[in-house]
Amino acid sequence: MKNLAFISMLHRQGVEQSLLPEPLSFTSVLTFHDAVEMFLIVTAEHLGAVVKDRDPFIKRFFEGLHPSNFADGVELQGQYRIKRLNDLRNGFKHTAGFPGPVAIADAKADTAHFLEENTPRVFGLAFDDIDLAEVVQHDQTRTHLKRAAELDSRKATVLRPWAH
Secondary structure, three states, rough: HHHHHHHHHHEEEHHHHHHOOOOHHHHHHHHHHHHHHHHHHHHHHHHHHOOOOOOOOOOOOHHHOOOOOOOOOOOOOHHHHHHHHOOOOHHHHHHHHOOOOHHHHHHHHHHHHHHHHHHHHHHHHHHHHOHHHHHHOOOOHHHHHHHHHHHHHHHHHHHHHOOO
């Protein structure tokens, strides 16, 4: 859960970066890619898969984790979107190809779709249900944050029962 919470935090940082003016928004592409790559690594570890580091990014995970290549594998959704994100990241990082606003919006949407579609498929929970309190190192603080969130949720249900 701690790894998924960190991935969720990276995704949120990417969203915040994407809303900044150019050129500050450009770094969101790197953060979105890091979130996806970490998700794929955590997925491989969770499934007990060994992926080949020498394979290209898309092949390494989308083919390497597929049930046709790995008995306990999973068919991940969004390969085209993640290829587009990977190409955008490589162009930015390796050739200084600055992403424009449309490319950044696509990267944000592609990352969100990928995480929302695949988190339940791999881990059995909705991406939105990942608790960011898990990244807090101090046990007592993490417990207080979780309790506060629980109380806030109850309060919202009482005050706005139609919203739940």
